[in-house]
Amino acid sequence: MLDINPDIVCRLIELAREFHAQEEVVMPEIKGNPSGDWATQTLANHIEDMTFQEFRSIIRDLEPGQQQLVVALLWVGRGDFTIDEWEDVLKQAQDDWTPRTAEYLIVHPLLAYYLAEGLDQFGYNCD
16 A cells, blocks of 8 residues: 555656656766765756756655655666565665655656556556
């Protein structure tokens, strides 16, 4: 069971699709721990982007536990963990939590796909 409204995740998916569809958005290949400064530097040119601002606002309005859940959905959707490892993935997301969760999430070019896949694992979809 998800402890977040799936509609919130669906809105994040919409915003991620819109943000990554822009031609000027180019994300480097993610290496190592994505909580580093490279994510902030990559997004520096997009800080005024209204789509990114809304995305970041939604994430910041979530409690840290809900932010961690969104990250866990990303990891499950990406195949790093299975739904059977949900408690483990939540623990990992808690251990890796950073106040820059929005930046961490949005720098994944396939974020929308991964979140949709994660939701699908729980029987939800955004259609």
